[in-house]
Amino acid sequence: MANTISFRLNGKPVRLRVDGNRKLLWVLRTELELTGTKFGCGHGVCGACAVLVDDRPVRACMAQVASVGGKKVVTIEGLAKDDDLHPLQKAFMEKDALQCGFCTPGMILTAYGLLRSKRKPSRDEIIRGMDGNLCRCGAHTRIVDAIQSAAAEVKQADR
Amino acid sequence: MNANDDLPLDFQENDPTWALQAHPHSRREFLKRLGGGIVIFVGFGGKLAGADARFGQRGVPNDFNAFLRIAEDGRVTCLTGKIEMGQGPITSLVQMLADELDAPYESVDILMGDTDLCPWDMGTWGSRTTRFFGAALRAAAAEARGVLLELASETFRVPVSRLQAKDGVIFDRKNQKKRVTYGTLAKGKPIARHLTVKPELKDVAEFRIMGQPKLRRDSLEKVTGKAKYAADIRLPRMLYASILRPPAHGAKLRHIDRSGARKVAGVTVVEDGNFIAVLHELPDVAQQALGRIKAKFDVPPATVTDENIHEHLIRVAPIGDVAAGGGDLAKGRKLATRTFETTFFDGYVAHAPIETHAALANIEAGKCTVWASTQNPFGARDQIARAIGFPGERVRVITPFVGGGFGGKTGNMQAVEAARLAKAVGRPVQVMRTREEEFFYDTFRPAAIVNIRSGIDDSGRMTLWDYEVLFAGQRGSEHFYNIPHHRTTVRPRGWIGGRGTHPFATGAWRAPANNTNTFARESQIDLMAMAAGADPIEFRLKHLDDPRMIRVLRAAAKHFGWTPAKSPSKRGVGVACGIDAGTYVAAIAEVAVGARTGEVEVRRVLCAQEMGIVINPQGATIQMEGCITMGLGYALSEEVHFKGGQILDTNFKHYEIPRFSRLPKIETVILEANDISPQGGGEPTIIVMGAVIANAIHDATGARVRRMPMTPERVKAAMR
Numbered sequence: 001m002a003n004t005i006s007f008r009l010n011g012k013p014v015r016l017r018v019d020g021n022r023k024l025l026w027v028l029r030t031e032l033e034l035t036g037t038k039f040g041c042g043h044g045v046c047g048a049c050a051v052l053v054d055d056r057p058v059r060a061c062m063a064q065v066a067s068v069g070g071k072k073v074v075t076i077e078g079l080a081k082d083d084d085l086h087p088l089q090k091a092f093m094e095k096d097a098l099q100c101g102f103c104t105p106g107m108i109l110t111a112y113g114l115l116r117s118k119r120k121p122s123r124d125e126i127i128r129g130m131d132g133n134l135c136r137c138g139a140h141t142r143i144v145d146a147i148q149s150a151a152a153e154v155k156q157a158d159r
Numbered sequence: 160m161n162a163n164d165d166l167p168l169d170f171q172e173n174d175p176t177w178a179l180q181a182h183p184h185s186r187r188e189f190l191k192r193l194g195g196g197i198v199i200f201v202g203f204g205g206k207l208a209g210a211d212a213r214f215g216q217r218g219v220p221n222d223f224n225a226f227l228r229i230a231e232d233g234r235v236t237c238l239t240g241k242i243e244m245g246q247g248p249i250t251s252l253v254q255m256l257a258d259e260l261d262a263p264y265e266s267v268d269i270l271m272g273d274t275d276l277c278p279w280d281m282g283t284w285g286s287r288t289t290r291f292f293g294a295a296l297r298a299a300a301a302e303a304r305g306v307l308l309e310l311a312s313e314t315f316r317v318p319v320s321r322l323q324a325k326d327g328v329i330f331d332r333k334n335q336k337k338r339v340t341y342g343t344l345a346k347g348k349p350i351a352r353h354l355t356v357k358p359e360l361k362d363v364a365e366f367r368i369m370g371q372p373k374l375r376r377d378s379l380e381k382v383t384g385k386a387k388y389a390a391d392i393r394l395p396r397m398l399y400a401s402i403l404r405p406p407a408h409g410a411k412l413r414h415i416d417r418s419g420a421r422k423v424a425g426v427t428v429v430e431d432g433n434f435i436a437v438l439h440e441l442p443d444v445a446q447q448a449l450g451r452i453k454a455k456f457d458v459p460p461a462t463v464t465d466e467n468i469h470e471h472l473i474r475v476a477p478i479g480d481v482a483a484g485g486g487d488l489a490k491g492r493k494l495a496t497r498t499f500e501t502t503f504f505d506g507y508v509a510h511a512p513i514e515t516h517a518a519l520a521n522i523e524a525g526k527c528t529v530w531a532s533t534q535n536p537f538g539a540r541d542q543i544a545r546a547i548g549f550p551g552e553r554v555r556v557i558t559p560f561v562g563g564g565f566g567g568k569t570g571n572m573q574a575v576e577a578a579r580l581a582k583a584v585g586r587p588v589q590v591m592r593t594r595e596e597e598f599f600y601d602t603f604r605p606a607a608i609v610n611i612r613s614g615i616d617d618s619g620r621m622t623l624w625d626y627e628v629l630f631a632g633q634r635g636s637e638h639f640y641n642i643p644h645h646r647t648t649v650r651p652r653g654w655i656g657g658r659g660t661h662p663f664a665t666g667a668w669r670a671p672a673n674n675t676n677t678f679a680r681e682s683q684i685d686l687m688a689m690a691a692g693a694d695p696i697e698f699r700l701k702h703l704d705d706p707r708m709i710r711v712l713r714a715a716a717k718h719f720g721w722t723p724a725k726s727p728s729k730r731g732v733g734v735a736c737g738i739d740a741g742t743y744v745a746a747i748a749e750v751a752v753g754a755r756t757g758e759v760e761v762r763r764v765l766c767a768q769e770m771g772i773v774i775n776p777q778g779a780t781i782q783m784e785g786c787i788t789m790g791l792g793y794a795l796s797e798e799v800h801f802k803g804g805q806i807l808d809t810n811f812k813h814y815e816i817p818r819f820s821r822l823p824k825i826e827t828v829i830l831e832a833n834d835i836s837p838q839g840g841g842e843p844t845i846i847v848m849g850a851v852i853a854n855a856i857h858d859a860t861g862a863r864v865r866r867m868p869m870t871p872e873r874v875k876a877a878m879r
């Protein structure tokens with residue numbers, strides 16, 4: 001059953017004819033070829049597929065594509081403004097907060113949501129806020145450091 | 160070299176043919192493809208790395224294993240069959256190459272894991288990349304530098320001794336205006352050298368790039384979503400496959416009704432015996448359509464479960480081999496005034512990389528190209544060739560970034576499936592495992608049992624050590640303490656039991672065997688230290704001769720701020736040490752244990768490590784942190800539950816890998832040891848995590864947990 005769904009994706013309008021019940025993850029990765037959003041579990045328990053919907057992190061493997069109609073969707077590919085990396089992206093690079101990098105897009109976008117709801121989170125708040133995101137390589141301590149150091153920057157940049 | 164480090168991997172034993180069928184390209188063929196420039200081949204034969212010569216003995220041509228090319232624009236490219244799955248060779252290999260070549264770090268590119276462009280490589284595992292491959296690569300770079308110096312000497316008519324190479328430029332020391340770049344020297348000269356003799360390698364004091372902490376080279380791609388993993392490759396007309404899987408290992412398909420799937424528009428069903436796949440242009444639609452296939456399986460009755468598996472394993476264990484020994488056990492027993500008999504248990508553990516196995520296969524003009532998440536692209540190439548009846552040279556495996564492997568991405572089943580399906584439908588086909596399939600087909604770290612009988616005399620000296628390990632494997636089983644009468648028996652040496660051992664596949668898991676062995680050994684040592692009324696670190700030091708081990712233990716104690724006390728001191732601190740891949744590790748942990756819940760909170764882990772010369776201190780530190788974090792899982796929560804061949808843990812809801820909230824304060828110390836060649840770094844630290852936590856739990860509570868993972872129930876039971 002195809003529906004027409006329009007939303008803003010990484011700053012640009014898109015109009016799709018798709019079955020609105022399908023999960024956002026697969027539409028992003030397949031029709032829209034935005035493969036930075038990763039599949040890790042398919043049940044909302046790993047966070048690899050996190051994207052921003054109206055600036056809030058959402059698990060794309062659980063969200064129906066119809067649910068983003070009329071909204072603003074940002075994937076990891078759209079986080080940098082032109083070539084200007086987001087402070088979180090810079091901090092992840094500077095702190096080496098990744099190994100295999102497979103969890104990284106979801107980590108960064110979840111952290112983005114965390115910093116929006118809490119401008120200067122404590123270490124404990126970061127740990128609590130990120131607890132639903134899994135990393136098998138054990139980059140956790142550096143991810144926490146990166147989020148902390150990005151927090152200061154984000155405040156300045158006000159994003 | 161310690162034999163432990165280099166046990167042949169069991170999956171090769173299972174399938175010895177793949178190693179024999181490797182067919183590296185001839186040098187001439189490579190040169191044709193490359194065009195101009197200077198090319199240096201790196202061989203593993205001869206004097207360079209005795210460790211790898213054995214692959215030659217196995218019948219694999221060891222002509223060359225990597226090469227580097229200096230192009231006319233001065234860029235240096237290293238081509239290697241190694242792959243990048245997070246451990247960072249993409250950075251450390253470049254450091255080694257650039258430094259020995261005296262080329263700018265930024266001028267070096269690395270191309271990994273493409274079977275058409277890179278020479279044959281066994282695979283990326285066993286912490287071998289830096290230790291063995293790195294040594295050969297450095298030699299090749301040094302050789303290349305020698306070639307460049309000779310060319311410059313011809314150009315300037317100046318003896319080589321008067322020339323100096325720096326940052327990709329060679330100049331005459333007496334007349335600095337005489338200078339030429341590597342690129343200019345490489346111009347129009349197809350020069351090929353095959354490294355045969357060992358060139359002079361730089362001394363640590365001469366390092367400019369090695370030994371420097373370097374950030375990852377691939378992080379920009381990874382933070383922007385540009386990094387491509389196998390499932391991210393897109394081709395026109397490609398289809399996504401979902402494959403019918405049995406509910407349990409050993410189950411037989413009895414009846415199938417595919418009409419439901421066929422009704423879904425755009426679906427293709429491929430059937431080849433019991434291999435049944437549903438293909439569609441959209442992956443989620445393929446998955447849904449698969450759900451409409453009604454299949455009935457005969458599931459063999461479950462006899463073993465995670466509850467009774469150890470009894471079963473004890474029953475079927477082979478006699479085994481004595482891996483080490485000395486003195487006379489009877490004498491050791493006589494000398495002992497107190498003996499201790501303990502049995503330790505370990506469960507099955509999953510690799511659980513966040514990236515599930517994926518592959519995309521495309522057959523065009525008689526050539527099959529497969530992008531695969533794999534730790535051994537050349538093994539994959541040969542398996543695919545066999546499966547689809549292509550000669551090896553008509554199969555190309557390309558390894559994009561791999562989203563974690565830890566020993567689990569060596570089977571290549573998904574790559575073979577994708578190739579079979581691409582052949583069947585004549586279109587590109589992607590196979591990406593669901594998380595459930597990933598757990599089901601994982602080659603788990605085997606459940607294991609360790610029996611130890613040991614003894615001390617009146618003065619608190621160990622006199623007896625009789626150690627027997629069932630099914631974990633040999634690596635790390637041999638103790639390093641000064642015990643006069645001892646024996647180590649391995650039943651068997653590898654980590655794959657024979658038929659009828661495990662109800663599913665088992666295999667190498669980050670620092671295979673050593674996690675289990677270190678847990679058992681270091682727990683038993685602690686138990687004796689307590690009986691002797693000694694501080695556990697002092698007790699260990701009293702029985703150590705090996706200066707490297709003494710040094711890491713002392714360093715750990717110093718940096719932790721250890722104050723000697725008899726265990727259990729109620730402080731909740733514990734120690735453990737071990738050796739893996741040539742690297743020495745000592746760790747101290749602090750835990751708090753919930754008296755009523757048995758819940759273990761690890762508060763602090765300090766780890767001191769000596770790994771010889773350190774190529775990338777930043778990368779090495781990150782691997783230590785990663786190992787400490789990952790090791791919390793097998794120590795505390797990770798265990799695969801099953802009923803016969805049915806895997807009950809199929810997602811992260813049930814199978815608990817370490818999360819942020821488990822994070823202790825992590826401290827790492829790397830000791831300088833520039834007189835020792837570089838040793839392994841991706842695995843060693845993980846081996847101490849079970850033991851260090853067990854010993855800290857004991858120190859906190861007086862309870863000895865003998866089974867991993869140390870779940871709250873087990874800790875509670877031990878406290879009772």
Ligand code: FES
Pocket residue numbers: 038039040041042043044045046047048049050059060061062
């Ligand atoms: S794939 Fe969506 S949460 Fe894991």
Ligand code: FES
Pocket residue numbers: 098099100101102103104134135136137138139245513562563
């Ligand atoms: S960096 Fe590999 S899963 Fe997080």
